[in-house]
Amino acid sequence: MCWSATADLVAGVGIAAVGVASVTAVTRAGRGRDLPLAALPLLLGAHQIVESLVWRADGGTGRAITVWAVIALPLLALWVPAAVLCAAPGSARHRLLLPLAVGSVTSAALAYNLATHQVTADIRGHTVGYGIHLSHSGPLITGYLLATVGSLLLSGDRRLVLFGLLAGTGAPLCWALWRLEFVSTWCALAALCSLVLLGWARGRPLSRH
Known part of the structure; x- marks a missing residue:
């Protein structure tokens, strides 16, 4: 989320361009398992x-x-823990099954909520407010964070851990600014995390296969 239609559009195009560069980097390295995570900025x-x-x-x-x-x-x-599991070294995959399982259950519950309740949006100053009905919101938010941030922190990869720390610490700040209806900074966080992923993608070793 950004603070205007133009800002969202410009940020979206820029972040997607970072995604193209990330996908290109892992493709050239012949690392097909990295593609889902490299495509996250897209x-x-x-x-x-x-x-x-x-x-x-x-x-x-x-x-x-x-x-x-x-x-x-x-x-x-679901995407984040599955993508991290695909890209992770064999030694880390066993522990990443837990965030994937949590993400699968959380994703199914969230999909059910969206399918059974209408989502609304309203413009609040320099932010967009969304009306989303979530039954058992506490467990769902916890499960969401465990699946997304948790999988990154458990990945064993230095850059992905940095990504997880940025997301885990930046999200509360962005949420606070959004709740105050002051300005939405989620797009800045998404851009920063995407650049970290680009660095990760470009630093991946060549596949031996």
């Missing part, structure tokens, strides 16, 4: 672009709002 960039459409529609309800919520909640809850 997903984050698309998320920002979708929100620019929410801004232009002045909130309300509609397809763009639903797509935004699907990416933000069930898709990321």
Whole structure:
């Protein structure tokens, strides 16, 4: 989320470009297992672009709002731990099964909530507020963080741990600024995390196969 339609669009295109560079880097290294994680900035960039459409529609309800919520909640809850598991060395994969399991259950619960309740959005100053019904929100938020941030911290990779620390510490600050309806800084956090992923992708060794 950014503070205007234009900011969301510019941030989305920039983050997606970082994703293209990340995917290109791991493809050239012949590391197919790294592709889901390298492609994460593409997903984050698309998320920002979708929100620019929410801004232009002045909130309300509609397809763009639903797509935004699907990416933000069930898709990321499953994508991140699955992608980290794919890219992780064999020694780390056993412990990463737990965040993947938590992410699978959390993703299913979030998808059910979105399927059974309408998502709404309204413009609040320099932020977009989303009306999302979450039954048992506490366990769902905990499960979401364990699946996403937890898998990165357990990856055993220095750059991915840095990514996890950035996400884990930056998200509360962004959330606080968003709740105050002062300005939305999620896009800045997404951009910073995407650059860390680009560094990770470019630093991956060549595949031996």
